[in-house]
Amino acid sequence: MNKILLIIQREYITRVKKKSFWIASILVPFLIAAVYTIPVLLFVNSDDSRNVIVLDDSKLFKGKLNSEGDYTYIYSEKTLEEAKKDLKKSNDDIVVHIEKDILMNPKGVQILGKKTVGIGTQHAIQGKIQNELRNIKLKNAGIDLKVLEDNKINVDAQTYTLNEDGGEKSSNSGGAMILGGIFGFLLYLSAFLYGSQVMNGVIEEKSNRIIEVVVSSVRPFQLMLGKIIGVGMVGLTQFLLWGVLTFTASTVTSSIMSGKIEEKVQAKVKAGLSKDEIKKFEASVKSENPLNSISDAIENVSLGKMIFCFILYYLGGYLLYSSLFAAIGSAVESPSEAQQFMFPVTIPIILSFILAQFILQKPDSPIAFWASIIPLTSPIDMMVRLPFGVSNWEIALSLTLLILGFIGTTWLAGKVYRVGILMYGKKPSWKEITKWVFYKG
Amino acid sequence: MSIILEAQNVVKRYAGHTALSGVSIQVPQGSIFGLLGPNGAGKTSLIRIINQITGPDEGQIILDGERLQPKHIEVIGYLPEERGLYKKMKVGEQLLYLAQLKGMPKAEAVEKLKAWFIKFDIKGWWDKNVEDLSKGMQQKTQFIATIVHEPKLVILDEPFSGFDPINANLLKDEILALKEKGTTIIFSTHRMESVEELCDNIALINKSKVVLSGEKKEVKNRFRDNTFNLEYSGALAPIEGVFEILSAKNVEGITKAKVRLLDGTNANQFLGQAIQQVDLKAFNENIPSFNEIFIKVVGEDANTIL
Numbered sequence: 001m002n003k004i005l006l007i008i009q010r011e012y013i014t015r016v017k018k019k020s021f022w023i024a025s026i027l028v029p030f031l032i033a034a035v036y037t038i039p040v041l042l043f044v045n046s047d048d049s050r051n052v053i054v055l056d057d058s059k060l061f062k063g064k065l066n067s068e069g070d071y072t073y074i075y076s077e078k079t080l081e082e083a084k085k086d087l088k089k090s091n092d093d094i095v096v097h098i099e100k101d102i103l104m105n106p107k108g109v110q111i112l113g114k115k116t117v118g119i120g121t122q123h124a125i126q127g128k129i130q131n132e133l134r135n136i137k138l139k140n141a142g143i144d145l146k147v148l149e150d151n152k153i154n155v156d157a158q159t160y161t162l163n164e165d166g167g168e169k170s171s172n173s174g175g176a177m178i179l180g181g182i183f184g185f186l187l188y189l190s191a192f193l194y195g196s197q198v199m200n201g202v203i204e205e206k207s208n209r210i211i212e213v214v215v216s217s218v219r220p221f222q223l224m225l226g227k228i229i230g231v232g233m234v235g236l237t238q239f240l241l242w243g244v245l246t247f248t249a250s251t252v253t254s255s256i257m258s259g260k261i262e263e264k265v266q267a268k269v270k271a272g273l274s275k276d277e278i279k280k281f282e283a284s285v286k287s288e289n290p291l292n293s294i295s296d297a298i299e300n301v302s303l304g305k306m307i308f309c310f311i312l313y314y315l316g317g318y319l320l321y322s323s324l325f326a327a328i329g330s331a332v333e334s335p336s337e338a339q340q341f342m343f344p345v346t347i348p349i350i351l352s353f354i355l356a357q358f359i360l361q362k363p364d365s366p367i368a369f370w371a372s373i374i375p376l377t378s379p380i381d382m383m384v385r386l387p388f389g390v391s392n393w394e395i396a397l398s399l400t401l402l403i404l405g406f407i408g409t410t411w412l413a414g415k416v417y418r419v420g421i422l423m424y425g426k427k428p429s430w431k432e433i434t435k436w437v438f439y440k441g
Numbered sequence: 442m443s444i445i446l447e448a449q450n451v452v453k454r455y456a457g458h459t460a461l462s463g464v465s466i467q468v469p470q471g472s473i474f475g476l477l478g479p480n481g482a483g484k485t486s487l488i489r490i491i492n493q494i495t496g497p498d499e500g501q502i503i504l505d506g507e508r509l510q511p512k513h514i515e516v517i518g519y520l521p522e523e524r525g526l527y528k529k530m531k532v533g534e535q536l537l538y539l540a541q542l543k544g545m546p547k548a549e550a551v552e553k554l555k556a557w558f559i560k561f562d563i564k565g566w567w568d569k570n571v572e573d574l575s576k577g578m579q580q581k582t583q584f585i586a587t588i589v590h591e592p593k594l595v596i597l598d599e600p601f602s603g604f605d606p607i608n609a610n611l612l613k614d615e616i617l618a619l620k621e622k623g624t625t626i627i628f629s630t631h632r633m634e635s636v637e638e639l640c641d642n643i644a645l646i647n648k649s650k651v652v653l654s655g656e657k658k659e660v661k662n663r664f665r666d667n668t669f670n671l672e673y674s675g676a677l678a679p680i681e682g683v684f685e686i687l688s689a690k691n692v693e694g695i696t697k698a699k700v701r702l703l704d705g706t707n708a709n710q711f712l713g714q715a716i717q718q719v720d721l722k723a724f725n726e727n728i729p730s731f732n733e734i735f736i737k738v739v740g741e742d743a744n745t746i747l
Contacts, residue, residue: 006541014530209525213586216492216519217542219511422494424523435456 003218004226011201011230016237025238029245037253041260051092052125055083057100064132071124087114096125102133176387177360183310183383184356186239191317191349191379194235195325199338201227202329202421211421220418224330225410228322235318236311309386309395316402317379320409321349327413330420331428331436341430352377356384363388373398375405412437445470445625446491446594450500453486459649460486463500466644466654468594468627473620475640475657476629477731479739483649484629485522488598491627492519504594515544518592522599522629524583526571533567536586543590550589557585577608584612588619595619597628601635613639633731643731647739664734667702668727669711675719684711695722 015021049070055078056062065073074092076083083095094117099108111117111125139145202224205211214223265278328341355377359368363385372382372390378398382390419436420428446468453461460483468474478484489495491502493514502509504516527535533554540550558564561581571579580603588595597616601609616626616639630636636643636657643660645653653660668687672695679685683706689698696719702711708726715721729737 003542006538010538014527205527208528209521209523210527212494212521212523213519213525213539213583214542215494216517216521217514217539220494422489439456 004222004229007218007223007226008230008233011227012233015197015231015234021234021238025241026245029242029249032242032246033249033253036250037257040257050094050121053078053083053087053092053095055080055095055097058098058102060102060136061098061129061132064135065128068128071128073128084112087112094121094125096129098129103137106130106133176363179387180360180363180384181356183386184353184380187310187314187317187380187383188349188353188356190235190239190314191321192346194231194318195322195345197234198228198231198322199325199329199342200335201231202326202417203332203335203338206330206421207333215418215421220421221414224323224326224414224417228319228326228410231322232315232318235314239314306386310383312399313379313383313402316375316399316406319406320375320379320402321345323406323410323413327416327420327433330417331423331433333424337427341433348376349380352380355381359384369394373401375402378402415439443470444468444503445505446627447503448487448491448500449503451487451490451497451502452499453483453490453495454498461490461497462649464646464649464651465500466651468625469642471620471623471625472641473616473639474625474627475636475643476627476646477631477633477636477643477735478629478646479631482646484646485598487646488519488521488596488627488629491596492517515590516593518543518587518590518595520583520587520595520597520600522602526579526582526586528570528572530571531567532569532571532574532582535571536582536589539586540589543592545590553589553591554585557589561585576603577605580604580608581611584615588615593625595624595626597626599630600628601630601632631735633735636731645735645738653734653738660734661728661731664729664737665726666729669700669702669708670697670723670725670727671700671715671721672697672723673715673719673721677715677719680714682706683714699727 049072052071052073053076054061054065054073055076062075067073078086080095080097083097086092087095093114095112097110097112099105099110102108109126109129111122113121135145205214205223218226261282265282269278324345325342328338328345331341332338352371355367355371359365359371359381362368368381368385371377372385372394379402382395382398386395415437416433419439420433444467446466448464448466451461451464452459464483464487466474466476466487476484476487486495490497491504491509493509493511504513507513530538536554537547537550540554541547545553558567563578563581566574566578566582571582574582587597600612600616604612613635616628619626628635628639640657642656643654644651655663674694674696677686677689677696677698679700682704684700684702687699687701689696700711702708708724712721712724
């Protein structure tokens with residue numbers, strides 16, 4: 001036992017001392033912070049106000065295209081030629097030319113820009129004209145404008161989750177999807193990342209020829225287990241660092257963000273915008289930040305339960321796969337030789353990732369249920385399902401099977417490992433490796 | 442002399458072949474024991490069983506009067522033929538790690554290692570990365586790793602392979618120093634000159650069986666065939682029933698000949714006869730070298746020898 005501790009210590013310390021470990025640990029949280037900060041900052045800082053000169057040959061739109069958001073519509077009596085000429089000199093950005101027969105010919109609209117007209121701008125102006133055109137046509141058909149106003153209804157459904165005691169909680173399926181996706185991806189990544197670290201560690205010991213010295217001091221199984229646990233703890237350390245640093249980074253960036261947003265709001269107040277419009281602006285800023293919907297989802301499933309399950313499923317999934325990776329490492333002499341054997345092991349990992357996309361859509365389907373129960377796919381797929389709410393008995397069943405699963409794979413891997421590490425010079429086949437399982441002593 | 446290690450009828454089978462079939466050896470306490478044999482004879486299989494890296498299918502190993510068990514790992518030091526080190530680790534850390542795996546407490550290991558660093562004059566190496574060491578330096582490091590925990594039994598598998606003459610001599614001196622301190626040493630080799638020089642006892646394994654074993658002198662005696670080398674001037678004629686001439690070659694008036702004494706003639710009787718015929722310059726018994734013994738035993742069918 002004492003010797004396993006020594007091995008764990010060595011595996012852990014040599015890896016944590018590496019520069020690459022710290023680069024990854026520090027860089028990733030900043031990337032995460034950047035991913036949600038940058039869109040918000042871009043949104044807040046963007047100054048997209050445009051002056052749009054409207055040349056309305058049809059005379060239908062006069063006074064109807066109200067300035068809205070970033071677009072200020074100015075009516076002009078100039079001819080198209082004059083407007084084109086003036087555009088170059090003036091502060092105006094865009095000229096819209098509406099042809100005379102616009103009612104008959106909806107294609108009779110031209111948008112001219114100083115610079116290339118972006119697709120967003122095109123859609124905004126098009127939508128505006130299209131809306132008004134529809135109103136005009138409806139009015140011509142004899143429908144009252146008041147009826148039209150009443151018809152503008154926005155449906156915004158609220159989703160709720162029933163509590164165990166029958167009460168209801170508002171749920172946020174968008175946030176749950178994001179959170180589930182993040183969990184799934186992290187576990188998917190860690191299976192590969194740390195699994196292959198174990199494999200490469202085994203290959204290193206074998207190709208360095210240190211292995212025989214070590215296994216004359218400890219049992220091969222102890223060495224394998226020590227390595228797996230040591231690398232697993234490196235993974236946990238990395239997750240912990242990521243968690244703490246992401247939290248710190250996001251605290252810093254959100255205080256910067258709220259400062260920026262406040263500035264912008266003040267500017268809008270000064271510009272004399274109505275309260276409604278400011279509220280709208282604040283809401284749209286909020287929608288740019290995925291963190292908000294995630295924090296809503298976290299309120300739904302308890303954070304403690306989520307972290308608890310994440311650690312257990314990480315460990316279970318990691319132990320399950322890394323022992324298989326260790327067995328592969330023991331059978332080969334170089335990472336390139338390992339490729340052919342890795343394929344069958346990576347299939348279930350990739351499969352669970354593919355299933356995860358499906359589970360995000362239908363978290364309660366039978367496929368989602370079985371994928372989160374069967375040990376090979378459960379580490380990733382249960383974590384994907386978890387933010388949507390999973391009953392405790394399912395988690396207990398899936399964890400029990402996962403524990404049995406990794407005991408099984410570790411046992412099997414140990415059998416292959418103790419033979420493989422001392423085999424040099426011949427390329428093993430699957431048939432050969434299977435035989436190793438049944439070797440005695 | 443007491444026996445420190447005994448292998449009793451050890452059998453080890455692998456899928457396709459038998460590596461050891463009924464191998465028995467006895468290693469006397471405090472001796473240097475040569476495990477000889479051609480490549481693939483089963484030496485490394487036996488060594489791995491003694492090191493408990495693998496287990497025997499049949500038979501058993503007795504160490505110090507006890508059946509081999511995990512605690513014995515700490516009293517054995519092993520330098521494998523395929524040896525290496527963790528390249529990315531510092532020399533000191535690495536040796537400390539290996540010593541602790543052998544059950545040494547950390548403080549004691551540090552102390553012992555420091556003593557070795559001073560002895561080998563490598564004090565500056567402690568914080569060096571292994572990958573920055575030359576091959577000879579790595580060999581020294583490996584040797585320290587093998588014996589730092591002061592094992593009772595040291596097993597060296599082809600210890601001289603890859604050593605330059607200076608390091609080989611250093612290693613030889615250390616082996617002799619260990620013996621001096623009462624350590625038992627088993628070393629496997631197919632380099633017969635080192636057997637000649639160092640070993641007290643030998644076992645020759647061929648095709649998974651022990652085909653020859655015993656004390657070095659006694660084994661050599663077994664292969665004496667009553668032949669003698671002599672140099673003389675003049676003409677020597679064989680005498681029936683006393684000796685025959687196997688070969689003779691005349692170089693600048695001196696004849697170098699090889700003779701075999703017959704029918705229980707001893708050397709004195711032969712000399713009495715010979716000096717009557719020729720002017721004798723030199724005379725010595727033709728004792729076979731281990732090289733010759735090795736080639737003879739391994740080359741022929743093993744069964745006819747024993």
